[in-house]
Amino acid sequence: MDAWxxxxxxxxxxxxEFGGDLGPGDHSGQPPLTIEERAGVLDDxxxxxxxxxxxxxxGVKGIVVDCPDCEEEHHVDWALMQANLRQxxxxxxxxxxxxxxxxxxxxxxxxxxxxxYADGVAALAEREEPTGRHGTGGRHARED
Numbered sequence: 001m002d003a004w005x006x007x008x009x010x011x012x013x014x015x016x017e018f019g020g021d022l023g024p025g026d027h028s029g030q031p032p033l034t035i036e037e038r039a040g041v042l043d044d045x046x047x048x049x050x051x052x053x054x055x056x057x058x059g060v061k062g063i064v065v066d067c068p069d070c071e072e073e074h075h076v077d078w079a080l081m082q083a084n085l086r087q088x089x090x091x092x093x094x095x096x097x098x099x100x101x102x103x104x105x106x107x108x109x110x111x112x113x114x115x116x117y118a119d120g121v122a123a124l125a126e127r128e129e130p131t132g133r134h135g136t137g138g139r140h141a142r143e144d
Contacts, residue, residue: 032092033088038089041085041089042089044085045082045085047114047115047118048063048078048081048082048085049082051063051114051115051118052082054117055109061075061078061107062075062076062078062080062081062108063076063078063081063108063111063114064076065111075103075105075107076108
């Protein structure tokens with residue numbers, strides 16, 4: 001499972017076009033997230049905040065993800081990605097997602113790119129720390 005699956009709960013059995021129901025308050029048939037799934041979503045939210053903090057000032061508008069339902073790339077801005085992760089955490093699923101109109105692909109990065117960028121910034125900061133002061137490490141990416 002990747003951040004896209006986490007964020008959008010991509011599954012044709014939950015999509016109204018395929019006979020599922022994503023109506024407000026209708027969570028029948030949708031099991032609650034397991035403790036491990038909740039932990040993963042919380043990790044994704046924390047990582048997303050780091051990514052946004054580091055990348056938004058450089059002009060990056062959000063994350064680009066491959067949609068398993070339509071087999072296309074979707075450009076998801078920071079706020080929408082955060083909202084979808086929070087909805088997944090709160091409700092165990094997310095609603096339908098609509099990509100922005102005519103996004104500039106250069107304004108978005110993959111989750112892996114954002115993770116690598118954050119790791120690089122953390123490693124650089126760790127190297128620049130004065131001798132004798134050691135941080136807790138700079139790993140932002142999950143170890144999976």
